[in-house]
Amino acid sequence: MNKNIFNSNYAIELDKNSSMYNHSKLFHYPVKKNKKILYFNGNSLGLQPKGVKQSVFKELDDWKNLGSIGYFKNWVTYHETLNKLSSLIVGAKPSEIMIMNALTVNIHLLLISFYKHTKTRYKILIEKDIFPSDRYAIASHLKIKKLNPSKVIEEINANNHYIETDTILKKIEENKESLSLIWLGGVNYYTGQKFDMKEITKFAKRYNIMVGYDLAHAVGNVELKLHDWNVDMASWCNYKYLNSGPGSPSGVYIHEKYHNWESDRLEGWWGNKYSSRFEMKKNFDASKNASGWSISNMPILSSAPLRISLSLYNSIGMDRFRNASVSLTNYLESLIKKELDRYIKIITPLNSSERGCQLSLKIKGGKNVYDYLKKNNIICDWRNPDVIRVAPTPMYNTHEEIFEFVKILKDYDFK
Ligand SMILES: Cc1ncc(COP(=O)(O)O)c(C=O)c1O
Secondary structure: OOOOOOOHHHHHHHHHHOOOOOHHHHEOOOEEOOEEOEEOEOOOOOOOEOOHHHHHHHHHHHHHHHOOHHHHHOHHHHHHHHHHHHHHHHOOOHHHEEEEOOHHHHHHHHHHHHOOOOOOOOEEEEEOOOOHHHHHHHHHHHHHOOOOHHHHEEEEOOEOOEOOHHHHHHHHHHOOOOEEEEEEEOEOOOOOEEOOHHHHHHHHHOOOOEEEEEOOOOOOOOOOOOOOOOOOEEEEOOOOOOOOOOOOOEEEEEOHHHOOOOOOOOOOHHHEOHHHHOOOOOOOOEOOOHHHHOOOOOOHHHHHHHHHHHHHHHHHOHHHHHHHHHHHHHHHHHHHHHHHOOOEEEOOOOOHHHEOOOEEEEEOOHHHHHHHHHHOOEEOEEEOOOEEEEEOOOOOOOHHHHHHHHHHHHOOOOO
């Protein structure tokens, strides 16, 4: 049967059949002049879950009413709940997670511990269009070590914006003697391509290469099994798909095999074992888990939203979340192909197992189209030279919104 999929009734029917039907009611939605904005920018900053204000106010009240007593009532162990909830989302043990700092800071900390170089083994493998902050972090780390970034960094080129797993494995094979570290985006920020982290890690571990991932665009978006995949370390931000607010602290994963760490690491009192942390001893006595890498006490107010958001994810479960997510993105893909094929090329892989929720649209008309969308109350984002990224998430987006988005986009005068 040839169904008319470009139809609001059809979209509403898909919503009713979604395993996350009506979930958006748990979020605040931006409005302009009393009109709901269509928000597809969870890849940049997720929307605010409704429980967040209460969660932050609880900590403000504790601060108001308890002062420093609040530390031992709640705050010194605040990360434990967050670590536990995060562990279920990234497929790790709670002891392998620490919520701390910001993502780029954590990349620096991970490089200090996990990037080792010798005369023969020194290279770092990255994707060519890795997020710039990752590149800056790596290059500056190398310069501190008096190494030349252009000699150390080995890049993987994309072919038409796509990187085949085989291309990555071949690159590893060719450089197996000289590679020290692989650092990839689990989902590439620009194209939305998800890499086969399991396969890449398995292959690299054959040659004892350290493997880490920047999961900024993967966490809360695709299923992750970091521990089972034997990933060495990873980090992510919590303000994108995990909806915990601008600048909220990042997450770090460090495989448990490193928890008796005695090598390089930046140390601070929060990485000291809880049992002796407040004895103020001269020698650092590291926690034997990922929190051994933490340095300072937690920013409680900016961590409070994360409790709410992580609880939402955990109550849904990643399986159910992913099913709902695939349905939304597949619908967006189908409508674009059906209605806008002449003007838009989707550069994200068309196979849903190779992407998360984001579609990156290479668009005829460039920035003018983005400006038109913005004028029409649609928030997505623009990336030079000609890409609009649209990331519908089942946390708060619907098929009906996707239909509205394509309808408005179709009204643009592409000629
Ligand atoms: C892939 C990726 N890496 C790193 C960053 C930098 O994050 P932060 O400002 O938290 O260091 C971002 C931010 O958007 C990102 O998308």
